[in-house]
Amino acid sequence: MQAGSDAFRTSRRSGELPFRLVTAAGALIVVATLVAITLALLGRTSVLWTFVDPWTFLTTGGWNEVESPTGEITASYGALPMLWGTLVTSIIGIIVAAPVGIAAAIYLVEIAPKRLATILTFLVEVVAAIPSVVVGLWALGELSPRLRDSIEWWIASTLGRVVPWLSEDATNPANSSVFRAGIVLAIMVTPLVSALSREVIRSVPQSLREGLVGMGATKWETIRLVILPTARAGLISAVILAFGRAIGETVAVVLVIGGGATLIPPTLFQPGSTLAAQIANSYGEGGTVGKGALAGLGLVLLGLTLTLSTIARLMLARYNRQGRG
Numbered sequence: 428m429q430a431g432s433d434a435f436r437t438s439r440r441s442g443e444l445p446f447r448l449v450t451a452a453g454a455l456i457v458v459a460t461l462v463a464i465t466l467a468l469l470g471r472t473s474v475l476w477t478f479v480d481p482w483t484f485l486t487t488g489g490w491n492e493v494e495s496p497t498g499e500i501t502a503s504y505g506a507l508p509m510l511w512g513t514l515v516t517s518i519i520g521i522i523v524a525a526p527v528g529i530a531a532a533i534y535l536v537e538i539a540p541k542r543l544a545t546i547l548t549f550l551v552e553v554v555a556a557i558p559s560v561v562v563g564l565w566a567l568g569e570l571s572p573r574l575r576d577s578i579e580w581w582i583a584s585t586l587g588r589v590v591p592w593l594s595e596d597a598t599n600p601a602n603s604s605v606f607r608a609g610i611v612l613a614i615m616v617t618p619l620v621s622a623l624s625r626e627v628i629r630s631v632p633q634s635l636r637e638g639l640v641g642m643g644a645t646k647w648e649t650i651r652l653v654i655l656p657t658a659r660a661g662l663i664s665a666v667i668l669a670f671g672r673a674i675g676e677t678v679a680v681v682l683v684i685g686g687g688a689t690l691i692p693p694t695l696f697q698p699g700s701t702l703a704a705q706i707a708n709s710y711g712e713g714g715t716v717g718k719g720a721l722a723g724l725g726l727v728l729l730g731l732t733l734t735l736s737t738i739a740r741l742m743l744a745r746y747n748r749q750g751r752g
Contacts, residue, residue: 465729468722475719478502484723485510490689490705492714504720506727508691512605512699513731516680517673519609519695520616524673525666527613528620535621536628537650548625555618563679566611571683574607575600579696582606587694595696603685605692605699611683612676616669623668627661628654664742671735675728677703702728 475484479502487505531551535544583595595601635653644652655662685698686708692699700708702724710721 465726468726468729471722472719472726474716475502475504475723478716479504481723484720485727488690490709490717490720492717500714500716502716502720504716504723505689506702506720506724508689509700509702509705509724510727511691512608512684513674513701513703513728515605515695515699516609516612516684516701517670519606520612520673521666521670523610523613524617524620524669528617528669529624529662529666531617531621532624532628533650533654536625537654538646551618551621555622559615559676559679560682562611562615563682566607566614566679567682570611571603571607574610575602575604575696578610579604579606583696592694593696594694601685601697603683603698604696605684606695608680608684608699608701609695611679612673615676615679616673619672620665620669623665624658624662627658627665630661631657660742660745664739667735667739667742671732671739674731674735675703677707680704681707702731 478500479487484504484506486507488508489503489505492500492502492504531547535548535551539547579595579600580597582593583597587594631654635657636649639649639653680701681704684700684704686700686704706721706724706728709717
């Protein structure tokens with residue numbers, strides 16, 4: 428009997444080593460891929476730094492490269508307009524998506540009947556699965572003109588009188604705008620905010636709910652006094668992750684924002700560009716230095732995404748520690 432038990436333990440241990448090696452290899456592949464992408468982008472930007480230093484690249488505009496008949500190259504590249512467009516469109520998107528997504532998650536987890544919640548959850552997941560190019564085509568043909576003639580016009584005719592960045596030429600409105608790109612991003616990231624928030628809200632211990640209900644609290648009081656405070660860190664991390672998703676969106680934004688802007692637009696209702704949109708629009712057109720500038724935009728985008736993901740993960744880890752405590 429003892430011999431059989433020893434043989435079983437030996438067999439189990441011998442099977443653990445290959446499993447550990449395979450899982451470790453998977454983790455190393457992920458890390459190696461990230462390192463390879465970073466090194467490749469750094470290598471491609473080497474030619475750019477002979478014309479402009481990194482700080483100037485981040486803090487100025489312009490996107491031009493001219494080669495003289497003698498072969499001398501004059502280049503002027505700056506990421507500031509694209510960086511501005513990326514942050515502004517993403518902020519607009521998350522300002523709209525965060526309250527809507529969190530409210531939807533609260534309703535699905537805490538209020539909706541189970542059968543209705545199942546149906547609505549499925550529909551939210553279907554919306555999340557719609558390809559971005561489809562959303563972009565719909566926005567270009569249907570949503571963008573309607574936003575221009577309704578919400579944009581109202582904002583420009585009211586707030587635009589006192590806030591220059593919200594003004595617009597009523598006689599000649601632009602066909603594309605930074606604001607409309609932000610609304611498209613909101614539509615795309617709202618399902619993600621909702622999905623992440625649902626998981627956070629579900630993780631709130633049921634005993635906390637029952638304790639407050641036992642004291643005579645209403646459903647709204649339970650949500651306000653228990654659910655939201657307890658899930659706050661997790662909900663913030665969900666919003667940050669969605670913000671990172673919005674920063675990297677390309678196809679839908681390209682179709683709505685206009686693109687090609689080398690300066691920061693004077694208002695939110697004018698065409699602009701983002702880091703991802705500039706890369707998509709210009710990759711086939713630039714020269715040697717231009718390709719290096721696009722790699723520089725890729726580095727900035729990668730840095731933004733990694734920073735936001737790290738912040739979100741740290742906040743989520745803090746939330747999990749609080750939950751266990």
